[in-house]
Amino acid sequence: xxxxxxxxxxxxxxxxxxxxxxxxxxxxxxxxxxxxxxxxxxxxxxxxxxxxxxxxxxxxxxxxxxxxxxxxxxxxxxxxxx
Amino acid sequence: xxxxxxxxxxxxxxxxxxxxxxxxxxxxxxxxxxxxxxxxxxxxxxxxxxxxxxxxxxxxxxxxxxxxxxxxxxxxxxxxxxxxxxxxxxxxxxxxxxxxxxxxxxxxxxxxxxxxxxxxxxxxxxxxxxxxxxxxxxxxxxxxxxxxxxxxxxxxxxxxxxxxxxxxxxxxxxxxxxxxxxxxxxxxxxxxxxxxxxxxxxxxxxxxxxxxxxxxxxxxxxxxxxxxxxxxxxxxxxxxxxxxxxxxxxxxxxxxxxxxxxxxxxxxxxxxxxxxxxxxxxxxxxxxxxxxxxxxxxxxxxxxxxxxxxxxxxxxxxxxxxxxxxxxxxxxxxxxxxxxxxxxxxxxxxxxxxxxxxxxxxxx
Numbered sequence: 430x431x432x433x434x435x436x437x438x439x440x441x442x443x444x445x446x447x448x449x450x451x452x453x454x455x456x457x458x459x460x461x462x463x464x465x466x467x468x469x470x471x472x473x474x475x476x477x478x479x480x481x482x483x484x485x486x487x488x489x490x491x492x493x494x495x496x497x498x499x500x501x502x503x504x505x506x507x508x509x510x511x
Numbered sequence: 512x513x514x515x516x517x518x519x520x521x522x523x524x525x526x527x528x529x530x531x532x533x534x535x536x537x538x539x540x541x542x543x544x545x546x547x548x549x550x551x552x553x554x555x556x557x558x559x560x561x562x563x564x565x566x567x568x569x570x571x572x573x574x575x576x577x578x579x580x581x582x583x584x585x586x587x588x589x590x591x592x593x594x595x596x597x598x599x600x601x602x603x604x605x606x607x608x609x610x611x612x613x614x615x616x617x618x619x620x621x622x623x624x625x626x627x628x629x630x631x632x633x634x635x636x637x638x639x640x641x642x643x644x645x646x647x648x649x650x651x652x653x654x655x656x657x658x659x660x661x662x663x664x665x666x667x668x669x670x671x672x673x674x675x676x677x678x679x680x681x682x683x684x685x686x687x688x689x690x691x692x693x694x695x696x697x698x699x700x701x702x703x704x705x706x707x708x709x710x711x712x713x714x715x716x717x718x719x720x721x722x723x724x725x726x727x728x729x730x731x732x733x734x735x736x737x738x739x740x741x742x743x744x745x746x747x748x749x750x751x752x753x754x755x756x757x758x759x760x761x762x763x764x765x766x767x768x769x770x771x772x773x774x775x776x777x778x779x780x781x782x783x784x785x786x787x788x789x790x791x792x793x794x795x796x797x798x799x800x801x802x803x804x805x806x807x808x809x810x811x812x813x814x815x816x817x818x819x820x821x822x823x824x825x826x827x828x829x830x831x832x833x834x835x836x837x838x839x840x841x842x843x844x845x846x847x848x849x850x851x852x853x854x855x856x857x858x859x860x861x862x863x864x865x866x867x868x869x870x871x872x873x874x875x
Contacts, residue, residue, distance in 0.1 A: 467770075496517060503523075
């Protein structure tokens, strides 16, 4: 139930926070989800969607940082502090 | 942007598992809190990649499993008596209540509908104003803001035939309850990433210090989980007990304040009955005074004033607290299977018993 799926916002509609929705693309399959929880979201943002509701934005810099840490581990396997 | 593939890369998974094996010098037990993580671990065989000394125990993060049996009876009764159309998540239908379940209610002619979101239930209510619609709301802080949004939308649109049978619960008090158990055998915790996406993880910081237990906010993909394990074992080996955040691409320390604000506008913290665990102080959410008109329990007078009757031979409580591995239950795979479950953990797509049955070959 707490599964969340990442998708990209392709369109936003609605004016007030409670009724604002986004069309979100999950690898090309789109679904309308509530944006009530992320008033600041804009088209092009990646969001984690749970039960038709965008929980939070996906931070690309942090996503890249995880992969950099893993690359560092790959380059120097003795360094285990992630 | 690659969203999932690189978090499922077998070479990366192996790299991280090898790193865990290199640093682990003692036996450690880590609890993953969320049932979604449990399923990812079993589905991907993550536990089998770890050194024997590292044990993963499974936590209480299966909302369907901890929903009180009497709430299921209440929802079934509303449908059976044709008082309302009952809408809920698909997992809830086959979970046994104390005396019945929603699938039985549906077979008996009750109108029970599976929805993907409470917003869908609200949409049905708005397009059919002559009937009452009840959303049977289960779930943790991940789902509470979604229900709150549906209630706020119902109020804004003047939808009077939509109410919520509320069984929402809160994760941190339950985790505190488990870590404080006298027979608690958990050295470190992988906290549930999507719950923390909403709540943040400030609340875990005093808990980690109080119980000398490192807590790692962790995602759901194999690379996430192994990195979470590596971070947890690193802290344990160093004698540290902090909160670290593996899932920083989704979670920040303060969580999602806008989503929490909506949850807190509609609901307030309350003591709550967790199935199998008992009443956990502050372990749930209750409607605030101003939103009681959306409370199905008030509208239909559907509040049974008796405790749950207990679950017979089902050992769900021990499974949900990490004390018992599902396959050690005498009923596992014999009297209790996903086709004929004795308890919720065998039903739910987040239940630990179902995960073992599906991915480890049931009954063996």
